[in-house]
Amino acid sequence: MSFPELLFFPNTVKVRDYRAGGGLGGSYGEPRTLPAEVIDVQELVRNAAGQEVVSSTRVTVHLDANVPLGSLVTVWSQQLGAEREAEVLRVGRDENPPPLPSHLILWLK
Structure with missing residues (x-):
């Protein structure tokens, strides 16, 4: 049994990957389009520095x-x-046994 892609990922997003740099700072890669689920919701999360944002x-x-x-x-x-x-x-992982898809959860600013 498998689930249709649109059930879990009904939207699309464009991602420009962050690339860490040296003394001049980082840069961003070319945009890539990914299937996604997008939910506009305000949530309090901890960033990489441990601050609540x-x-x-x-x-x-x-x-x-x-x-x-x-x-x-x-x-x-x-x-x-x-x-x-x-x-x-912030980036989180949600790993599931088949037939459910495992996925990344991205919290955006």
Whole structure:
């Protein structure tokens, strides 16, 4: 038994992976499009420095998407006037036994 992709990932997002740099700081890769679930919800999360910050959007993508912390994610690109790009504040893993998909959870600024 398998579930249709659109059941768990009904949206798409564009991700520009953060690439750590030297003394000049990091950079971002070319955009890639990923199937996702996007939920606009305000949540209090801890960032990489352990500080409590407010996340405005939670995005779920396939586990093998490997989205680095600090990447830029564009959500709602198909919605006129709703498109926005936000930084990934936190990345979590949710591993499930088949037939459920394992996925990454991205909390965006």
